[in-house]
Amino acid sequence: MPRERLIIGTFGDISTRKSPAGRYLARTRYRDWDGHARLVQASGVTAKAADRALKAKLADRDLFQPADTTLTPDSLFSDLVTYWLEDIDLEDRISRTTRNLYERNMRTLVSPAFDNLALREIGVARCDKFIKQLAKISYSRAKQARVVLRLALELAVRHEVLPSNPMEHVSRLYREPHIPNALMAPEVNVTRAAIAQWESAADHTSGPKPDGQLGAIIEVMLGTSARIGEVLAIRRRDLDITSPVPSIRIACTIVSRKGE
Template identity: 80%
Template sequence: MPRARLPIGTFGEITTRRVSSGRFEARTRYRDWDGRSRQVQATGSTATAAERALKGKLASRFLFQPTNADLTPDSPFGDLVTYWLEDIDLEGRISRTTRNLYERNMRTLVTPAFENLTLREIGVARCDRFIKQLAKLSYNRAKQARVVLRLALELAVRHEILPSNPMDHVSRLYRAPHIPDALTAPEVNVIRAAIAQWESAAGHISGPKPDGQLGAIVEVMLGTSARIGEVLAIRRRDIDITGPVPSIRLAGTIVSRNGEQPFRQDHPKTAKSRRVVALPTFASDAVRRRLANAGSMGLDDLLFQSRDGTPLTTANVRRQLRQVLSGVGIDGVTPHMFRRTVATPVNDNASIELAAELLGHTDTRVTVMHYIQRSELVNPATAALLDRAFAKDEG
């Protein structure tokens, strides 16, 4: 007859025997967390002492610790952070860039406030107060801290180290109303003129002369609403400039990580935001000029690249744009502002759905909240409607 299977975390009959002069051994079978039954033994000077030692050894085996038997509610918060990062690496579900961002936010924003606490000392009130205090300094920092703290404590709950996640009961974060910044057509033309003047190399003194890429990058951002990383990831194969409707396929982004060379990722910010965008004339003209200046290109060559043929980094383009514009007294313009600038007229002249489609959003609420500059002007048709509704009697 087959031996009956023990429930997980239990042991069978204990047997004892003399193993040498003055030494006794107690042994039994114990079913571990992984479902396997293992033989466990201990020795003592008497049979009773050996059995007592065996029971102590069995009691020390943690039932719900599949990979880290040392993590308990009394462990310091830093041990959970290490365990959480190891679990992220083991799972391999998120990108390396996001993983590094999580680690940075945990180390810089959360750990300083919790490093001297054990896990059982981290309750709802403490978490709620921490998030609110951080939100007074920065909404974005509080939001980022909230994400990583919730994820780490959620892991502790899943692995039955903690009974519940205190972050589940922390109050919501509220952000002050924000009006997206967008440029007007005259402001766009001033920026174009400033870049053109710089690229003409008038008064150039030393170093490599401008190669015309900055102006073309701006025109493509204005013509596609693409993120700066998406524009820098455009390959020759993504461009159709000879068809009846010139277009660009946005299907990647440039990723830059500390200590690594920048590289092209084979999808934009999200895999769902791949899209083919028809080009307005000003953008298609800029692409044609760039192709002519670049000369012979392979299908996988980047439209915009360094003199060594490597990807341009988003940080370098931002810095170059800032330096060029600050030289003529224009401050505060970022590549992302062009993205908002495009969304506003598309919404005003067509629909929010078309603006969201152009931006690569799957939810129009994101488009409304972060990309559409709301006009204060109410449709003047209301005046005629009210005249008809409440006109004075002439008698």
């Protein structure tokens, strides 16, 4: 009768023999996620030790295998980062600015702590501790790191490299209450005076020479609460100075892209 096929994730009978070197070898066939049964073996100083070593090896053999066989649970996190960025470029769903921001946050905030870890070594406790330690330094950095780390590990789950995403169980971030800093009228007037002095100076030995725009830019920022990139992107058609109440339409911003 034909031998019964193993269920995926299970192994057959274990055979043990003594090698010429005096150590014992235990071996069996294990059916991997792709359906192929492969020979797995381990050695030990005694038959029982070899048997235990083999079973430990089988227990550690993850059922979840990636669609791309170059990435496995034993791959380094740095390999996942490369894989993740390539996947983002392949999907081409987010803007180039967001993509570059993701890469910057990953390289500067997350990679230094995770690059030398195998994917199977990254668990909830490690991720939770990392985010909390980063939050002590900066809430904003912790929030940015949390986003990219979750996205990268989520890709590993979708491609069956990891069984679950540890970031789904990390505790929430809590921001300490803070009072926003705002310029008072005397400080605004000091800023205006400094700009006027800089623009009217005859000699500029260092720094950019004034072009007469900075004062106007500051006044528009004060009057609209718009950010610098939004103010610099205002076009003629965004202005309405004929209405009883003049207005500015904030519809654009300046984008600086890496390498462009």
